[in-house]
Amino acid sequence: MTDDVDALARQVVEGSPRATARALTWVESGGPRAEALAARLYRHTGRAHVVGITGAPGSGKSTLARALARVARGRGRTVGILAVDPSSPFSGGAILGDRIRMNDLALDPGVFIRSMATRGALGGLCRAAADAIDVLDAAGRSLILVETVGVGQDEVDVMRVAHTVVVVSVPGLGDDVQALKAGILEIADLHVVNKADREGADRTIAELRAMLTLMPLVEETWMPPVLGVSAAREEGIEAMADALEGHLAYMKTSGEADRRRRRMVAARVLRIAQDLVAATLLRPDALEAQGSEATTLLDRVLRREVTPHAYARALLTRMGERTPDV
Amino acid sequence: MIAKVGLDGHDRGAKVVARSLRDAGMDVVYTGLHRTPEEVVAAAVQEDVDVLGVSLLSGAHLTLIPRVVELMREAHAGDMLLVVGGVIPDEDVPVLTAMGAADVILQDTPPEAVARRVRELVAARQPR
Numbered sequence: 077m078t079d080d081v082d083a084l085a086r087q088v089v090e091g092s093p094r095a096t097a098r099a100l101t102w103v104e105s106g107g108p109r110a111e112a113l114a115a116r117l118y119r120h121t122g123r124a125h126v127v128g129i130t131g132a133p134g135s136g137k138s139t140l141a142r143a144l145a146r147v148a149r150g151r152g153r154t155v156g157i158l159a160v161d162p163s164s165p166f167s168g169g170a171i172l173g174d175r176i177r178m179n180d181l182a183l184d185p186g187v188f189i190r191s192m193a194t195r196g197a198l199g200g201l202c203r204a205a206a207d208a209i210d211v212l213d214a215a216g217r218s219l220i221l222v223e224t225v226g227v228g229q230d231e232v233d234v235m236r237v238a239h240t241v242v243v244v245s246v247p248g249l250g251d252d253v254q255a256l257k258a259g260i261l262e263i264a265d266l267h268v269v270n271k272a273d274r275e276g277a278d279r280t281i282a283e284l285r286a287m288l289t290l291m292p293l294v295e296e297t298w299m300p301p302v303l304g305v306s307a308a309r310e311e312g313i314e315a316m317a318d319a320l321e322g323h324l325a326y327m328k329t330s331g332e333a334d335r336r337r338r339r340m341v342a343a344r345v346l347r348i349a350q351d352l353v354a355a356t357l358l359r360p361d362a363l364e365a366q367g368s369e370a371t372t373l374l375d376r377v378l379r380r381e382v383t384p385h386a387y388a389r390a391l392l393t394r395m396g397e398r399t400p401d402v
Numbered sequence: 403m404i405a406k407v408g409l410d411g412h413d414r415g416a417k418v419v420a421r422s423l424r425d426a427g428m429d430v431v432y433t434g435l436h437r438t439p440e441e442v443v444a445a446a447v448q449e450d451v452d453v454l455g456v457s458l459l460s461g462a463h464l465t466l467i468p469r470v471v472e473l474m475r476e477a478h479a480g481d482m483l484l485v486v487g488g489v490i491p492d493e494d495v496p497v498l499t500a501m502g503a504a505d506v507i508l509q510d511t512p513p514e515a516v517a518r519r520v521r522e523l524v525a526a527r528q529p530r
């Protein structure tokens with residue numbers, strides 16, 4: 077396996093689209109092979125500007141990603157797009173349709189688009205999002221756009237992977253802007269009111285600006301700009317690209333970039349640790365696997381000599397003992 | 403991936419198939435109408451799909467499928483299965499399989515049978 081992993085990692089770093097595609101399949105599938113690959117790629121990451129694009133279903137995120145990718149290409153950037161769509165809670169399958177809006181980009185070797193399904197993840201992205209972004213980053217994509225599923229209020233995982241978060245609104249939200257106040261609107265570094273070719277965009281822009289003046293600023297000096305664009309007509313996209321570059325520059329000069337990267341890495345480590353714990357404990361035989369001692373302990377919990385809480389703690393301690401050091 | 407290539411505007415079958423594959427638990431990338439073979443193969447490579455399904459009801463399969471096969475070869479997408487579906491005369495089926503289609507699925511195939519067939523084809527192929 078090591079040979080395969082080494083070869084694939086090398087081809088990804090060289091920028092091969094086919095290897096990049098296969099690497100994304102590996103990280104999406106998870107398991108030891110995915111971890112081994114991610115380990116080889118990690119030191120090649122950290123160069124890309126990762127921009128999250130989130131907003132309500134149908135707000136135009138995919139159309140916007142296409143328009144933005146075209147502008148970025150004009151500015152000499154290479155682009156990776158990770159587009160996430162929801163899995164069916166019933167069958168586990170998914171129809172991935174974001175690509176429909178971006179088909180013409182497929183012929184530009186400077187743009188690489190990958191669709192992924194949420195597969196039960198609840199935060200608006202897929203479980204493999206951070207690893208997938210690393211693959212695109214290692215493959216040399218200098219701008220990575222991450223399109224979330226159409227979100228409601230609290231699917232904010234994108235803030236844990238993106239350096240810059242774009243929240244897309246559309247005209248006619250009306251009172252919904254108020255309703256959204258406490259949700260995803262809070263995580264925006266840039267507000268985009270898409271479909272500005274339609275009536276009511278000015279009002280939505282004004283409402284968003286009014287809302288922002290009422291909101292406590294998390295960061296001292298960055299006031300999220302509110303831009304009206306038409307993704308479909310490709311209007312206002314140059315200004316949007318400028319604003320994204322502006323945010324990145326602000327982050328670097330203010331030191332916020334380092335703080336944010338640190339927060340993102342911490343969140344990622346914790347998330348992986350949680351998944352590891354869950355994967356170990358959620359095995360149906362998690363307790364039996366601990367041997368006869370576990371059965372005895374379980375008996376003691378049954379006899380009320382030991383509390384379930386104490387036993388759970390003991391389980392975690394023991395798991396720590398069995399996990400190899402870094 | 404379910405793809406519509408060329409001027410063929412019949413998307414009902416493609417959508418029916420996409421939905422039934424989703425209901426069978428698969429991830430299905432749908433390209434939308436009027437794609438070129440170049441777009442479809444490039445997209446299939448980026449998505450690293452197990453199966454590239456091309457839906458054709460226009461009668462242009464004998465010109466479009468060879469192009470798709472050629473592009474797949476150029477892209478070294480050898481382990482990707484090509485499945486053709488739609489309205490295709492019986493006598494063209496062996497022609498398409500000789501070109502490299504793993505299977506040709508004709509009209510009036512029940513959607514569940516399509517899903518079963520796709521599953522069989524993928525299971526028979528080497529794991530990646």
Ligand code: B12
Nearest residue numbers: 410411412413414415455457459460461487488508509511
């Ligand atoms: C509905 C229909 C239309 C609708 C399409 C609506 C839509 N959005 O899809 C409308 C009215 C728009 C239309 C227009 C035309 N149509 Co028309 N249409 C039909 C019709 C009656 C049914 C097609 C259909 O939807 N079937 C139901 C679906 C579920 O079945 P299906 O697509 O075959 O899919 C099944 C299988 O084939 C398979 N499958 C399909 N794709 C795939 C892909 C994969 C990967 C897999 C695994 C399986 C698979 O699985 C599906 C489930 O079993 C057929 C006749 C027929 N009996 O097929 C003619 C037919 C396809 N049309 C025909 C023609 C000529 C036209 C027009 C050119 C007519 C005209 N002169 O204007 C235009 C062309 C439009 C265009 N731009 O392409 C001809 C094509 C002749 C040919 N191939 O040589 C047909 C065969 C009628 C005929 N006998 O002449 N059409």
Ligand SMILES: Nc1nc2c(ncn2[C@@H]2O[C@H](COP(=O)(O)OP(=O)(O)OP(=O)(O)O)[C@@H](O)[C@H]2O)c(=O)[nH]1
Nearest residue numbers: 133134135136137138139177226271306307308309
């Ligand atoms: N009028 C107008 N329509 C637009 C604009 N941008 C996108 N649309 C349309 O809005 C619809 C949804 O666009 P998408 O880009 O698929 O939206 P999305 O947010 O990616 O959708 P989901 O991924 O399903 O949540 C499509 O019909 C687009 O053509 C725009 O600037 N103006």
Ligand SMILES: [Mg+2]
Nearest residue numbers: 137138173174
């Ligand atoms: Mg979309």
